Amino acid sequence: MTNTLILLRHGQSEWNEKNLFTGWVDVRLTERGRGEAAAAGTLLAESGMLPDVLFTSLLSRAIQTSNLALEAADRMWIPVERSWRLNERHYGALQGLDKAETLQKYGEEQFMEWRRSYNTPPPALDDSNEWSQANDPRYAGIDGDAPRTECLSDVVTRLVPYWESAILPELNSGKTVLVTAHGNSLRALVKHLEGISDEDIAALNIPTGMPLVYEINEDGTPTGAGRYLDPEAAAAGAAAVAAQGK
Numbered sequence: 001m002t003n004t005l006i007l008l009r010h011g012q013s014e015w016n017e018k019n020l021f022t023g024w025v026d027v028r029l030t031e032r033g034r035g036e037a038a039a040a041g042t043l044l045a046e047s048g049m050l051p052d053v054l055f056t057s058l059l060s061r062a063i064q065t066s067n068l069a070l071e072a073a074d075r076m077w078i079p080v081e082r083s084w085r086l087n088e089r090h091y092g093a094l095q096g097l098d099k100a101e102t103l104q105k106y107g108e109e110q111f112m113e114w115r116r117s118y119n120t121p122p123p124a125l126d127d128s129n130e131w132s133q134a135n136d137p138r139y140a141g142i143d144g145d146a147p148r149t150e151c152l153s154d155v156v157t158r159l160v161p162y163w164e165s166a167i168l169p170e171l172n173s174g175k176t177v178l179v180t181a182h183g184n185s186l187r188a189l190v191k192h193l194e195g196i197s198d199e200d201i202a203a204l205n206i207p208t209g210m211p212l213v214y215e216i217n218e219d220g221t222p223t224g225a226g227r228y229l230d231p232e233a234a235a236a237g238a239a240a241v242a243a244q245g246k
C-alpha cells in the first residue's frame, strides 16, 4: 500500500521579491505569492488530491500559503501540526543581506558554498542582530538553543526524525499529507526521500507555490521521483531560484 505526500514551498515572499536572504526571518507573502498559494490549492483540487492533514513550519509565509491553498481546495478544516523542524534553513549572518550584493562582494564560489554546499554553514548570526530569532517566543520550546546558522546537513538532522516520528505515521494511517514548508527544508526532505548525494543536492532548486507529489511506501521510501503537478511552470520556477543573485 502507498499513500500520497504533497510537498509545497510557500508562495513568493516579500524578501523573495527583494532578493534578500531570509532564513528564519518571518516575512509575509507578496500579492503574487498569495496568488501562487491559491493556484496551488486549485490545482490540488482539480487533480483530486485533497489533503487529510497538514504539516507546516512556524513561519508565517508557509502558514499563509497553506491557509490560502486549503481555502482554494475547500479543505480549511483539516487538522494541522506546526513545527520549527520544517522551518527554512537558518541563514546565519546572511539573513537580511541582498543576494546580488553578497555575490558581488564574496564572489561566486563563496556565494554558492554558502547557498548550496551540504556541509558549510554561513557565519553565525549575532543575537544582537536585528534579524536574530534568539528571543523569539515561538522557539522557546526547542531543546537546547535555537540555531544561529545552519547548513543543509543540519536541516536534514533536525527534519528527518520529525519525518519519521510525526509525518510518516500519518501517511501510514492512510492519509494524504500536505507539507507546506521552504526551499531548503524541502530540499532536505527530497534529499532524504530520493537518496540524493551530498554533491548532487546542490543542483536541486524548489520553486515557490508548486505542488510536488510522491507516493510513499510504508517504510517511508517513495515509489519513484517526485512529480510536479505543473511540470513546465515548476521547471521555470526552479530555474528562477537557481539564478537568484546573478
Ligand SMILES: O=C(O)[C@H](O)COP(=O)(O)O
Pocket: 020, 021, 022, 023, 024, 088, 091, 115, 182, 183, 184, 241, 244
Ligand atoms: O531563505 C531564503 O533566502 C530562501 O527562502 C531560500 O534561499 P536560497 O534559494 O538562496 O537558498
